[in-house]
Amino acid sequence: MKKVLIIHTGGTISMLQDEQTGSVLPANVHPLSGVSDLLIDIAEIDEEIIYSLPSPQITPAHMLELAVFIAGKRADYDGIVITHGTDTLEETAYFLDLVMDTEKPIIITGAMRSSNEIGSDALYNLIAAVRTAVSENAANQGVLVVMNDEVHTAANVTKTSTSNIATFQSPQFGPIGLVTSDMVLFHHKTLPRPLYKNVNKISKKVYLLKAFAGMDQEVIQAIHLLKPDGLVIEGMGQGNLPKQTVSALQKVIEDEIPIVLVSRCYQGIVQPTYGYDGGGKQLKDMGIIFTNGLTGPKARIKLLIALEYTKQHSLIDDFFKNGV
Structure with missing residues (x-):
């Protein structure tokens, strides 16, 4: 069985809705931490929480730290899944896609509704992301974003709606794959992409x-x-x-x-x-x-x-x- 590392960084997928006020806030314990029993038939799972940040607080310096962290861990895993807030998810995905030199799948996912909201997409998106991470066809595709049953490239995906769970789309070319109930189906291959390795700081304005x-x-x-x-x-x-x-x-x-x-x-x-x-x-x-x-x-x-x-x-x- 393949081995996948889930890296949590924060965002709505890590938050809970306050039943009294209706506001969505970070939880004391990540609501999706420890759900490996639900993934046991898909992969062997390890988890790391490196940030607990709403994604508007994620900076390019955090993105570089994340890239360095993944580089130090990827040899031990067949795939990496990152949970992330949706507001800056596409920027983190693209940053990683530019600097990460890896054949192994790196999948980013998030949620538009927190884990205890009606119609939450949090757990479902996580499961879909892990399934994609163990797919043979996800290798050599660069960093991918998996949301709402679709697989998108980091370069093309963008958030198109403030609240709709189908917010992540690739307006130019569409998704490159679909996640169905019994398979992860890729209908496109990504082109070779430029890589900018050995970036050890982000210091410019x-x-x-x-x-x-x-x-x-x-x-x-x-x-x-x-x-x-x-x-x-x-x-x-x-x-x-x-x-x-x-x-x-x-x-x-x-x-x-x-x-x-x-x-x-x-x-x-x-x-x-x-x-x-x-x-x-x-x-x-x-x-x-x-x-x-x-x-x-x-x-x-x-x-x-x-x-x-x-x-x-x-x-x-x-x-x-x-x-x-």
Whole structure:
């Protein structure tokens, strides 16, 4: 029988609803800790609790600590399952996918409803994640997210609803697999992905900014004064910004601060199509780095990692051209 390590980090999946107030709070004892008897027919289970944090409190430094922890444990297990809060689950999954060099399955799951709420998805998602972790077809697929009977890649999955249990979706390409009552069925294979090994710290400051109608240079100037190491902007459409932002962006670039552009649309990629002031072609010619289908939060994660390797613009540009 295969052996799986479950790593708990916190989140709704680790919380309970207060019956009097209705609020959902961390439990004194993890409600899913010690459920290995329910998994005995699937795998031999060990458990570790390394954090008990609501996921808005998870930082890239925590993500790196988690990666290091997994690296020290993975030789003893056939697969790893991580329970995590849903608010930043996709960022942690993508971070691990970029830095973890492993053929063994690494599965992340969570819950939209705490363990004692009516219709809780907590235990069900955990069981589905363990079943995926022991699936032969989950190997060499990178870090996967298993929620609501679906298997998603870390690069493509995103939280789409504030409360619906079917919140995790991959709008661009859909899930790569399904969890049924008697099997884990993969209908796609992931492409080879870039790996950025030997990241031993996350020390840079990168801001994420969303473009809006009427946006001018003031907010970019304010961020520039904070002396960031990098900036990610969710632009409009195919990658366009109001023309009033251009002069401030140029000054950021002149200070050799990389700017990465994604789209605020949840489908499609940015392209240097439009040649007007603030259009994608002008932004690309200025030296703004275009992504390849990442969301803003994931582009920020990738830029944080890239900056630990280099500050050279051309190399950072290559980071974002090299897959997702």
